[in-house]
Amino acid sequence: MNPALFNKPRLMTPGPTDVPPAVLLEMAQPIIHHRTKEFQAIFAELSELLRRLFRTAGPVLTIAGSGTTAFEAAQTSLIEPGAKALTIAGGKFGERWQDIYDAHDVGQHRINAEWGNATNPEQVKQLLDDHPDISVVTIVHSETSTATASDIQAIAAIVRQTDALLIVDGITAVGALPLDMDDWGIDVLVTGSQKALMLPPGLGFVGLGERAVARLESVEPAHVYNLDLRRWLKSHKDDDVPFTPPVNLIRGQLVALRMIEDQGLDMIWDRTAALAKAGRAAFEAMGLKLISTSPSDSVTGAFYPDGIDDKTFRGDLRDDFGIHVAGGQAGRGADWKGRIFRISHMGHVDVGDPLATLAAIEAALIQQDVKIKPGTALDAATAALQ
Amino acid sequence: MNPALFNKPRLMTPGPTDVPPAVLLEMAQPIIHHRTKEFQAIFAELSELLRRLFRTAGPVLTIAGSGTTAFEAAQTSLIEPGAKALTIAGGKFGERWQDIYDAHDVGQHRINAEWGNATNPEQVKQLLDDHPDISVVTIVHSETSTATASDIQAIAAIVRQTDALLIVDGITAVGALPLDMDDWGIDVLVTGSQKALMLPPGLGFVGLGERAVARLESVEPAHVYNLDLRRWLKSHKDDDVPFTPPVNLIRGQLVALRMIEDQGLDMIWDRTAALAKAGRAAFEAMGLKLISTSPSDSVTGAFYPDGIDDKTFRGDLRDDFGIHVAGGQAGRGADWKGRIFRISHMGHVDVGDPLATLAAIEAALIQQDVKIKPGTALDAATAALQ
Numbered sequence: 001m002n003p004a005l006f007n008k009p010r011l012m013t014p015g016p017t018d019v020p021p022a023v024l025l026e027m028a029q030p031i032i033h034h035r036t037k038e039f040q041a042i043f044a045e046l047s048e049l050l051r052r053l054f055r056t057a058g059p060v061l062t063i064a065g066s067g068t069t070a071f072e073a074a075q076t077s078l079i080e081p082g083a084k085a086l087t088i089a090g091g092k093f094g095e096r097w098q099d100i101y102d103a104h105d106v107g108q109h110r111i112n113a114e115w116g117n118a119t120n121p122e123q124v125k126q127l128l129d130d131h132p133d134i135s136v137v138t139i140v141h142s143e144t145s146t147a148t149a150s151d152i153q154a155i156a157a158i159v160r161q162t163d164a165l166l167i168v169d170g171i172t173a174v175g176a177l178p179l180d181m182d183d184w185g186i187d188v189l190v191t192g193s194q195k196a197l198m199l200p201p202g203l204g205f206v207g208l209g210e211r212a213v214a215r216l217e218s219v220e221p222a223h224v225y226n227l228d229l230r231r232w233l234k235s236h237k238d239d240d241v242p243f244t245p246p247v248n249l250i251r252g253q254l255v256a257l258r259m260i261e262d263q264g265l266d267m268i269w270d271r272t273a274a275l276a277k278a279g280r281a282a283f284e285a286m287g288l289k290l291i292s293t294s295p296s297d298s299v300t301g302a303f304y305p306d307g308i309d310d311k312t313f314r315g316d317l318r319d320d321f322g323i324h325v326a327g328g329q330a331g332r333g334a335d336w337k338g339r340i341f342r343i344s345h346m347g348h349v350d351v352g353d354p355l356a357t358l359a360a361i362e363a364a365l366i367q368q369d370v371k372i373k374p375g376t377a378l379d380a381a382t383a384a385l386q
Numbered sequence: 387m388n389p390a391l392f393n394k395p396r397l398m399t400p401g402p403t404d405v406p407p408a409v410l411l412e413m414a415q416p417i418i419h420h421r422t423k424e425f426q427a428i429f430a431e432l433s434e435l436l437r438r439l440f441r442t443a444g445p446v447l448t449i450a451g452s453g454t455t456a457f458e459a460a461q462t463s464l465i466e467p468g469a470k471a472l473t474i475a476g477g478k479f480g481e482r483w484q485d486i487y488d489a490h491d492v493g494q495h496r497i498n499a500e501w502g503n504a505t506n507p508e509q510v511k512q513l514l515d516d517h518p519d520i521s522v523v524t525i526v527h528s529e530t531s532t533a534t535a536s537d538i539q540a541i542a543a544i545v546r547q548t549d550a551l552l553i554v555d556g557i558t559a560v561g562a563l564p565l566d567m568d569d570w571g572i573d574v575l576v577t578g579s580q581k582a583l584m585l586p587p588g589l590g591f592v593g594l595g596e597r598a599v600a601r602l603e604s605v606e607p608a609h610v611y612n613l614d615l616r617r618w619l620k621s622h623k624d625d626d627v628p629f630t631p632p633v634n635l636i637r638g639q640l641v642a643l644r645m646i647e648d649q650g651l652d653m654i655w656d657r658t659a660a661l662a663k664a665g666r667a668a669f670e671a672m673g674l675k676l677i678s679t680s681p682s683d684s685v686t687g688a689f690y691p692d693g694i695d696d697k698t699f700r701g702d703l704r705d706d707f708g709i710h711v712a713g714g715q716a717g718r719g720a721d722w723k724g725r726i727f728r729i730s731h732m733g734h735v736d737v738g739d740p741l742a743t744l745a746a747i748e749a750a751l752i753q754q755d756v757k758i759k760p761g762t763a764l765d766a767a768t769a770a771l772q
Contacts, residue, residue: 011417016633019417027634028410030395031402031586033710064588065450065612066629072612103611194630200417202450202588202632223609225489226451226458243452244580246588247402248413249632324419 001363001374003320012357013326014144014172014299016194016201017347019252020259023198027252034245042254044239049257053174053197053265054189054207056181061206061232062253064246067171067192069227070204072100074167074188075138077229078215079106081222083135086111086127086164088119088155092145092331093169097138104223109134115334116146118294121154134164141173142296145329147342149177149296153184160185165212171195174205175260176272176298176346187212193249196268196298196346198256202249208233273297275345275354278381282358285380286365286372291340301328301342305370310338313364321360355381387749387760389706398743399712400530400558400685402580402587403733405638406645409584413638420631428640430625435643439560439583439651440575440593442567447592447618448639450632453557453578455613456590458486460553460574461524463615464601465492467608469521472497472513472550474505474536477529478717479555487524490609495520501720502532504680507540520550527559528682531715533728535563535682539570546571551598557581560591561646562658562684562732573598579635582654582684582732584642588635594619659683661731661740664767668744671766672751672758677726687714687728691756696724699750707746741767 011018032038043062050060063070075097079085085106087098090113101108109127113119119139128134137159141152152168159166165187173179174189175196181189189207193199206229208216216230231242260268276297280290288302304310310327317323325343328336343357355378362377397404418424429448436446449456461483465471471492473484476499487494495513499505505525514520523545527538538554545552551573559565560575561582567575572595579589592615594602602616617628646654662683666676674688690696696713703709711729714722729743741764748763 009416011419013419015630016417016419024414024416024634028414030410031397031405031580033397033399033402034587036710064452064455066631068629069450069612100611103614104609192630194417200632200634201420201630202635223490225486226455227612228489243454244401244578244587245452246586246632246635248410248586249588249635324422 001359003363006321006356006360009322009324010353010356011324012343012353013324014195014342014344014346015192017198017344018349019198019200020256020348023252023256026255027248029248029251031247034241034247039247040239042251046250046254046257047236047239049254049261050205053257053260054181055179055183056207056209058208058210058213059233059236061208061229061236062241062245062250063204063206063232064202064243065204066201067190067204068096070192070206071097071169071190073227073229074190074206075100076104076224076227077221078165078167078188078212078219079136080220084109084131084133086134086137088124088137088139089113090117090119090146090148090333091115091140091143092329093143094140095331095333097169112333115336116148116292118148118150121151121158124155125158128158128162128164132162134162136165136167138167138169140169141179142177142298144172144299145331145336146292147296147299147301148292148294152179152186156185165215172296172298172346175268177296178269181207182209193253197253198259198347199249199253202246203253272345274385275349275351276300278384279343279345279354279358281380281384282377285376286362298346299342299344301340303340308365308368308370310341313368314341316364316367317360321364323357323360325357351385387745389749392707392742392746395708395710396739396742397710398729398739399710400581400728400730400732401578403584403730404735405584405586406642406734409638409642412641413634415634415637417633420627420633425633426625428637432636432640432643433622433625435640435647436591439643439646440567441565441569442593442595444594444596444599445619445622447594447615447622448627448631448636449590449592449618450588450629451590452587453576453590454482456578456592457483457555457576459613459615460576460592461486462490462610462613463607464551464553464574464598464605465522466606470495470517470519472520472523474510474523474525475499476503476505476532476534476719477501477526478531478715479529479557480526481717481719483524483555498719501722502534502678504534504536507537507544510541511544514544514548514550518548520548522551522553524553524555526555527565528563528684530558530685531717532678533682533685533687534678534680538565538572542571551601558682558684558732561654563682564655567593568595579639583639584645584733585635585639588632589639658731660771661735661737662686664770665729665731665740665744667766667770668763671762672748677722684732685728685730687726689726694751694754694756696727699754700727702750702753703746707750709743709746711743737771
């Protein structure tokens with residue numbers, strides 16, 4: 001397909017994702033002070049819509065920073081000196097949560113699944129049975145670096161049989177994958193603003209179930225101030241935050257959450273699943289091998305065929321077609337830099353975005369002499385969408 | 387003066403402050419990914435303009451979060467387990483930095499000046515002489531809660547004679563008060579986006595002098611991950627950040643810093659000083675007692691005359707005149723809630739803003755039966771501005 005037919009930039013990376021114009025314009029509203037009734041009303045509505053998004057009756061805290069900020073807050077606030085964690089990883093982000101506990105001198109039992117594979121819930125059960133002293137369990141719902149989804153519902157049911165709290169990284173899951181925090185028994189659910197929530201980066205969110213709130217009321221965490229969730233929970237009861245919040249991001253997030261409400265969460269989950277199905281079908285039809293044996297619907301990744309240079313391929317996509325896709329990441333379990341690419345199905349996207357993206361990917365691969373019959377990607381995508 | 391003559395909202399609080407429309411609109415630009423040449427160029431220019439603003443040849447790190455986030459990062463990254471701090475306070479924010487070291491189990495020698503008074507540099511010298519084991523000194527340049535400025539130049543010269551690093555809270559100082567990081571020998575200078583830097587809240591900045599960079603290259607801080615400045619410094623060398631940054635705030639900050647460059651820092655310092663002088667003269671002419679014996683030019687505060695109710699007064703100002711001023715804060719050294727009010731002279735303001743604000747304050751006080759001859763505030767302000 002002729003690159004000249006492409007004229008719109010498309011940000012198809014799994015975060016940040018594109019932001020709707022109405023949200024951008026809301027963020028351009030004049031600044032209001034955060035200690036006002038006006039802000040309090042905005043914050044109260046935001047918190048209510050976050051609860052509906054997380055499907056929880058508990059509080060959802062809004063924290064300035066990245067998803068990592070919010071996850072570190074959850075990790076460090078809910079544990080006492082000397083307590084042990086079970087940390088489940090299978091990609092760069094799961095490994096990061098292990099690094100954070102290492103930095104905080106928290107002893108860990110670790111599960112490291114091979115990159116691209118989900119952890120077997122039975123393995124979690126076994127470790128919890130063997131080590132009744134485990135105080136928290138961390139896991140990634142959708143591991144962005146490997147485009148892999150874990151069976152959070154099964155693992156939550158297992159953890160719920162113990163006194164350990166389950167802290168779920170839902171950064172590329174909340175608002176994209178079916179997820180019911182209270183019904184599944186997730187104690188802590190964390191996400192960020194720049195994925196399915198259709199906002200620029202800058203806000204992290206921490207949902208707290210009943211058991212997590214109870215733990216916060218008695219725990220004595222060490223070496224934490226700004227990220228001490230006890231402080232945030234206390235303020236939250238008055239629709240407030242302990243430190244000056246990013247007011248314009250919060251206003252923008254409210255508008256984005258209203259849009260999610262209007263579309264309906266079930267519809268968004270269905271759409272995300274359909275776009276992911278189309279993406280996987282098109283990749284496989286073009287002869288690309290998926291990077292995950294347990295693919296997440298929020299992001300799809302494929303290994304490059306032999307001979308494809310990552311920088312050239314993604315450079316061509318961006319320069320010639322205006323399409324920005326993500327490359328691979330490196331961690332302890334694997335180094336996928338230069339070996340894979342990934343596209344997002346989250347947030348402000350509809351079927352036109354993956355169709356354009358898949359057509360461009362096909363054209364860019366053909367340009368690099370990969371043998372693909374023109375039309376293969378869209379044929380497969382269309383068939384998958386029937 | 388008739389409230390009907392007031393028709394524009396004026397945010398006169400010492401943070402957040404008003405944001406110029408050009409900055410708001412820049413933040414409404416479509417999102418770009420942070421791992422791109424386009425973002426790198428923005429970030430490199432931002433960092434260069436921050437260096438010019440701080441007057442340092444060293445790196446200035448840009449961190450997602452509030453000013454507290456950035457200050458905690460500096461406090462915790464530059465100290466090793468067992469090392470001692472000297473913490474200088476005289477208001478709510480100085481006390482907060484003491485609380486942070488308490489939360490991190492860092493032993494402290496404390497100086498607590500009476501609220502509204504600056505610390506005597508001789509007292510700092512004495513404590514440093516008595517305790518050569520002090521590893522860092524924290525101080526607030528402009529204590530927002532008490533509208534008080536410290537003599538940072540004198541204190542920096544004293545600390546520079548020792549091996550201790552000086553960490554300065556410049557949150558309501560940088561871009562408002564004369565300040566020369568390298569020339570004065572400040573090791574670490576911290577500020578936030580929502581004060582003189584004319585951006586919404588959401589970014590903190592940490593400038594690092596030579597001695598601070600050297601310390602970061604050898605220190606082994608404990609219990610810190612996201613806020614570990616070693617990580618941020620390493621990324622900064624490639625015009626990068628370690629975690630997904632608030633891209634749109636960073637774009638907005640670049641535009642705001644270009645405006646500061648265009649206006650000229652010396653001119654901004656002069657303007658801030660003039661507006662503050664006018665504010666103090668008007669307050670005193672109306673019979674109000676200033677809250678500080680060593681007033682900062684970035685914020686001016688006064689005690690209420692007997693019989694004035696804080697909520698009514700500030701509510702009238704906001705509802706009738708559209709002017710938002712700050713009340714008092716409470717801390718260990720004093721409880722000024724309900725006893726004082728404060729106005730800002732920072733950021734996107736010109737002489738019209740304090741003139742309108744002082745006229746409204748006079749009218750609101752007269753409305754509450756304070757005996758003031760109409761015109762007193764503006765007479766005094768005008769005289770001060772000659």
